[in-house]
Amino acid sequence: xxxxxxxxxxxxxxxxxxxxxxxxxxxxxxxxxxxxxxxxxxxxxxxxxxxxxxxxxxxxxxxxxxxxxxxxxxxxxxxxxxxxxxxxxxxxxxxxxxxxxxxxxxxxxxxxxxxxxxxxxxxxxxxxxxxxxxxxxxxxxxxxxxxxxxxxxxxxxxxxxxxxxxxxxxxxxxxxxxxxxxxxxxxxxxxxxxxxxxxxxxxxxxxxxxxxxxxxx
Amino acid sequence: xxxxxxxxxxxxxxxxxxxxxxxxxxxxxxxxxxxxxxxxxxxxxxxxxxxxxxxxxxxxxxxxxxxxxxxxxxxxxxxxxxxxxxxxxxxxxxxxxxxxxxxxxxxxxxxxxxxxxxxxxxxxxxxxxxxxxxxxxxxxxxxxxxxxxxxxxxxxxxxxxxxxxxxxxxxxxxxxxxxxxxxxxxxxxxxxxxxxxxxxxxxxxxxxxxxxxxxxx
Amino acid sequence: xxxxxxxxxxxxxxxxxxxxxxxxxxxxxxxxxxxxxxxxxxxxxxxxxxxxxxxxxxxxxxxxxxxxxxxxxxxxxxxxxxxxxxxxxxxxxxxxxxxxxxxxxxxxxxxxxxxxxxxxxxxxxxxxxxxxxxxxxxxxxxxxxxxxxxxxxxxxxxxxxxxxxxxxxxxxxxxxxxxxxxxxxxxxxxxxxxxxxxxxxxxxxxxxxxxxxxxxx
Amino acid sequence: xxxxxxxxxxxxxxxxxxxxxxxxxxxxxxxxxxxxxxxxxxxxxxxxxxxxxxxxxxxxxxxxxxxxxxxxxxxxxxxxxxxxxxxxxxxxxxxxxxxxxxxxxxxxxxxxxxxxxxxxxxxxxxxxxxxxxxxxxxxxxxxxxxxxxxxxxxxxxxxxxxxxxxxxxxxxxxxxxxxxxxxxxxxxxxxxxxxxxxxxxxxxxxxxxxxxxxxxx
Numbered sequence: 001x002x003x004x005x006x007x008x009x010x011x012x013x014x015x016x017x018x019x020x021x022x023x024x025x026x027x028x029x030x031x032x033x034x035x036x037x038x039x040x041x042x043x044x045x046x047x048x049x050x051x052x053x054x055x056x057x058x059x060x061x062x063x064x065x066x067x068x069x070x071x072x073x074x075x076x077x078x079x080x081x082x083x084x085x086x087x088x089x090x091x092x093x094x095x096x097x098x099x100x101x102x103x104x105x106x107x108x109x110x111x112x113x114x115x116x117x118x119x120x121x122x123x124x125x126x127x128x129x130x131x132x133x134x135x136x137x138x139x140x141x142x143x144x145x146x147x148x149x150x151x152x153x154x155x156x157x158x159x160x161x162x163x164x165x166x167x168x169x170x171x172x173x174x175x176x177x178x179x180x181x182x183x184x185x186x187x188x189x190x191x192x193x194x195x196x197x198x199x200x201x202x203x204x205x206x207x208x209x210x211x212x213x214x215x216x217x
Numbered sequence: 218x219x220x221x222x223x224x225x226x227x228x229x230x231x232x233x234x235x236x237x238x239x240x241x242x243x244x245x246x247x248x249x250x251x252x253x254x255x256x257x258x259x260x261x262x263x264x265x266x267x268x269x270x271x272x273x274x275x276x277x278x279x280x281x282x283x284x285x286x287x288x289x290x291x292x293x294x295x296x297x298x299x300x301x302x303x304x305x306x307x308x309x310x311x312x313x314x315x316x317x318x319x320x321x322x323x324x325x326x327x328x329x330x331x332x333x334x335x336x337x338x339x340x341x342x343x344x345x346x347x348x349x350x351x352x353x354x355x356x357x358x359x360x361x362x363x364x365x366x367x368x369x370x371x372x373x374x375x376x377x378x379x380x381x382x383x384x385x386x387x388x389x390x391x392x393x394x395x396x397x398x399x400x401x402x403x404x405x406x407x408x409x410x411x412x413x414x415x416x417x418x419x420x421x422x423x424x425x426x427x428x429x430x431x432x433x434x
Numbered sequence: 435x436x437x438x439x440x441x442x443x444x445x446x447x448x449x450x451x452x453x454x455x456x457x458x459x460x461x462x463x464x465x466x467x468x469x470x471x472x473x474x475x476x477x478x479x480x481x482x483x484x485x486x487x488x489x490x491x492x493x494x495x496x497x498x499x500x501x502x503x504x505x506x507x508x509x510x511x512x513x514x515x516x517x518x519x520x521x522x523x524x525x526x527x528x529x530x531x532x533x534x535x536x537x538x539x540x541x542x543x544x545x546x547x548x549x550x551x552x553x554x555x556x557x558x559x560x561x562x563x564x565x566x567x568x569x570x571x572x573x574x575x576x577x578x579x580x581x582x583x584x585x586x587x588x589x590x591x592x593x594x595x596x597x598x599x600x601x602x603x604x605x606x607x608x609x610x611x612x613x614x615x616x617x618x619x620x621x622x623x624x625x626x627x628x629x630x631x632x633x634x635x636x637x638x639x640x641x642x643x644x645x646x647x648x649x650x651x
Numbered sequence: 652x653x654x655x656x657x658x659x660x661x662x663x664x665x666x667x668x669x670x671x672x673x674x675x676x677x678x679x680x681x682x683x684x685x686x687x688x689x690x691x692x693x694x695x696x697x698x699x700x701x702x703x704x705x706x707x708x709x710x711x712x713x714x715x716x717x718x719x720x721x722x723x724x725x726x727x728x729x730x731x732x733x734x735x736x737x738x739x740x741x742x743x744x745x746x747x748x749x750x751x752x753x754x755x756x757x758x759x760x761x762x763x764x765x766x767x768x769x770x771x772x773x774x775x776x777x778x779x780x781x782x783x784x785x786x787x788x789x790x791x792x793x794x795x796x797x798x799x800x801x802x803x804x805x806x807x808x809x810x811x812x813x814x815x816x817x818x819x820x821x822x823x824x825x826x827x828x829x830x831x832x833x834x835x836x837x838x839x840x841x842x843x844x845x846x847x848x849x850x851x852x853x854x855x856x857x858x859x860x861x862x863x864x865x866x867x868x
Binding site: 560561562563565566571572573624627628629631632635638639642643 | 678681682683684704756758761762765800802828830831832
């Protein structure tokens with residue numbers, strides 16, 4: 001690595017470790033769940049370990065993986081294992097040309113998924129905050145795909161790619177996973193954070209406006 | 218500039234950059250949206266850039282503009298562009314003789330706007346917090362104008378001025394923009410912050426007391 | 435003053451100024467409203483100024499007043515004026531032998547007051563947190579007086595004293611003021627903070643359990 | 652003690668005192684209620700004092716007790732008394748081979764207990780976050796026992812042990828106490844914190860999905 005790419009990597013590791021406590025404070029990552037990845041260059045991604053308290057991840061705890069999720073450089077701490085989200089992160093980066101993907105376990109994302117009921121999407125409209133999504137205006141009827149959850153995270157990949165193949169989801173920078181949360185992405189870590197703020201606001205607004213309740217089973 | 222006005226400008230830049238993270242923590246600015254302006258003197262205003270994460274704006278990132286929104290001194294960072302709210306900020310400063318205007322994207326402001334339904338206002342009453350608005354008592358029936366949203370922020374100016382021309386809104390230090398948020402102002406940055414706290418409390422109280430839900434479309 | 439009472443006063447000023455930002459973060463003081471007083475000794479009380487952003491009050495900004503609310507030592511900043519709550523604070527200190535009284539503008543206190551509707555009290559029961567109130571058990575049916583609001587804070591004194599004269603409110607360390615908030619007290623600043631945490635929890639629990647809504651007027 | 656066990660004890664005391672302010676910020680401990688214990692070794696436990704503001708407990712304020720809750724080493728501050736939860740903590744540590752137990756007074760735990768109504772459990776399902784509980788999958792129908800509250804905390808022990816004897820609660824790392832809160836445990840302090848985050852999320856999700864209200868009495 002050149003001195004420059006060293007500096008970029010160091011800065012990006014630091015930024016990720018600034019954002020994870022922020023995501024934790026907002027309730028997007030909790031109980032060791034949730035996470036984030038970020039491209040280092042065209043070939044590689046930084047990814048957090050699994051099973052750790054995300055708000056306490058240190059810059060040196062991140063994995064460097066290739067675009068297929070193969071570990072190129074593990075963190076020095078030997079016990080750390082790569083995030084379960086690796087396959088989803090790689091698929092979204094490749095399919096959407098995203099530079100960063102975050103995975104949210106927010107309650108508002110779960111409740112927004114509930115709004116879809118049997119359908120494969122929620123429609124978001126009548127909110128200025130839609131402008132915060134790249135390519136959207138506040139007049140858009142913005143379709144966000146909602147897919148069913150699976151036993152393991154890598155099994156979500158096919159469902160996510162199928163959803164993103166549908167042209168009506170062309171502007172979505174988010175997939176909701178029923179009973180689970182959301183994957184949200186952007187051109188870089190800053191954009192992923194902005195989109196995360198925007199989509200979580202939209203989820204909360206949708207839920208507040210509809211107040212859907214499910215009967216207790 | 219004299220040494221004194223230098224000190225005032227420096228202090229005001231610092232205060233704005235203290236308040237923006239506070240506004241972010243409260244959910245008033247998010248997803249790069251929302252913002253604030255503050256008068257430096259009778260001729261000029263400080264304004265934040267657009268498209269940036271507002272809670273991370275540094276004192277040196279602010280624009281100095283004249284009362285028509287023309288840039289007098291840009292920040293040193295060349296890529297920064299002036300906030301989209303510039304025209305609204307200038308109009309409110311001029312019309313209401315405000316020394317500072319903040320723009321909120323809070324969910325409570327959106328939901329308070331929903332309470333107006335087809336009407337052009339919400340009426341706030343029976344709350345001690347009304348005393349926090351300059352010129353109001355807790356016995357007031359306080360009318361806050363609610364205007365429709367537009368495609369671009371500068372197009373709001375006419376609607377805001379039309380609303381503020383109506384004498385029943387004479388005590389309002391706030392305009393609600395449907396599906397969007399609110400503009401809130403005061404004599405200076407401190408007053409704008411106080412009014413922001415007061416109005417957001419009033420929005421939350423109104424929403425909690427009425428629990429309006431809109432059917433899912 | 436002796437060296438000892440100097441140290442006590444300094445420590446108490448510091449503690450109050452640690453708690454005010456905490457109260458602000460919790461939404462108990464906002465928009466310059468709300469506040470706290472604390473006894474220095476049998477003769478004197480520390481009180482915050484009015485009309486200031488309470489979370490930014492500095493130790494030197496507090497007034498020393500006698501038990502009738504007469505200013506003995508003002509803060510050095512000449513523009514500061516004594517809190518509007520002074521008369522209520524003095525009355526509660528005297529009547530309840532309290533060492534500290536805090537005044538909350540929390541939304542949960544307003545909504546708990548709504549639960550009383552036309553009645554002069556709310557009854558709190560079936561909550562372990564009742565144990566956090568001095569002299570209470572979790573089996574208590576705890577009566578908290580609810581009084582009507584007045585135009586000015588000093589006018590609340592008579593209503594508060596009338597309420598506290600009723601024996602069924604003998605264990606209450608709180609008076610709710612309709613559409614306004616609450617006064618909450620304890621033996622010292624620590625106890626007032628504990629009671630504030632306990633009562634706000636109880637308010638939130640009552641509101642969550644009953645979800646009372648008032649029709650929009 | 653060896654130098655090693657000294658270091659372990661010091662680290663554990665520090666970690667507990669990092670987590671207590673976090674629990675306070677989340678509303679799990681408040682009004683001096685709630686708490687945590689942690690095993691030092693096979694024979695001893697660290698426990699917080701009772702009646703103190705938990706978010707301000709210092710490492711030196713913790714008691715060292717044996718597995719029956721007998722104090723082996725008190726904190727240096729003489730006025731401190733051992734937590735009321737001691738008997739419950741010891742029983743759960745012994746019965747569940749837990750290395751740490753936290754006690755929550757969260758409103759979400761109280762409201763989740765309300766969902767049980769007359770029954771002795773709540774069933775949690777259809778939530779990815781279930782994976783955060785040791786031994787669970789997101790397909791589980793996870794049974795959490797709900798027991799009635801008692802006058803004093805030590806009286807809860809029998810009810811908790813009776814509940815945990817039922818095989819259908821075999822995977823639960825939590826007992827809900829009606830009108831009171833929850834006990835949540837894990838293999839060590841980190842696991843107890845993770846489980847606390849997971850269960851409080853599950854409580855909030857259950858409550859949001861069902862919106863149970865009880866009539867005001």
